[in-house]
Amino acid sequence: MAQISDVFRAELTLPDLAATALLAGRIASRLKAGDAVALWGDLGAGKTTLARDILRSLGVTEDVPSPSFTIVQTYDTPGLIVAHYDLYRLKSARELFELGFAEALEDGAALVEWPDRAPEHLPDTTLHLRLRIADDGRAVKITGPQRWADIAA
Numbered sequence: 001m002a003q004i005s006d007v008f009r010a011e012l013t014l015p016d017l018a019a020t021a022l023l024a025g026r027i028a029s030r031l032k033a034g035d036a037v038a039l040w041g042d043l044g045a046g047k048t049t050l051a052r053d054i055l056r057s058l059g060v061t062e063d064v065p066s067p068s069f070t071i072v073q074t075y076d077t078p079g080l081i082v083a084h085y086d087l088y089r090l091k092s093a094r095e096l097f098e099l100g101f102a103e104a105l106e107d108g109a110a111l112v113e114w115p116d117r118a119p120e121h122l123p124d125t126t127l128h129l130r131l132r133i134a135d136d137g138r139a140v141k142i143t144g145p146q147r148w149a150d151i152a153a
């Protein structure tokens with residue numbers, strides 16, 4: 001595990017979709033191969049929206065569906081391959097490896113919705129975003145390695 005002193009924590013309100021897109025842009029600009037971004041939160045918390053905005057910021061112009069049936073959808077963005085996972089329907093943690101999770105992190109970055117299904121398989125360096133509904137918008141608790149601290153500035 002990373003040392004406690006190396007971990008940053010922040011809480012942001014995302015009052016509207018523009019605020020989510022702004023946070024996504026900050027994450028996208030710092031995302032590199034080997035990074036995992038865990039998107040926690042109940043149905044409707046805004047996980048897919050944030051993942052889609054990250055992919056859009058990275059230059060993806062094609063459709064970005066929720067990968068709830070395929071479990072993983074991979075995007076070849078300029079400069080970075082990004083795998084978008086939705087683990088809601090994962091039957092076992094082992095299935096995550098059959099779906100190429102280790103390779104995804106070797107070849108690029110992974111955005112993971114419903115990480116609750118296999119939390120033990122996330123790398124120690126994972127950036128965690130815990131989304132929840134707050135009034136008409138969303139709120140997010142962020143924890144992760146210090147190198148991500150700027151995204152909440």
Ligand SMILES: Nc1ncnc2c1ncn2[C@@H]1O[C@H](COP(=O)(O)OP(=O)(O)O)[C@@H](O)[C@H]1O
Binds near residue numbers: 014015017041044046
């Ligand atoms: N910051 C926000 N403010 C207002 N509505 C939002 C925000 N983020 C997401 N939403 C809306 O919440 C709904 C559910 O979002 P979605 O990303 O599909 O959730 P999840 O993937 O967590 O189930 C969508 O209609 C989306 O437009």
Ligand SMILES: [Mg+2]
Binds near residue numbers: 066
């Ligand atoms: Mg979703």
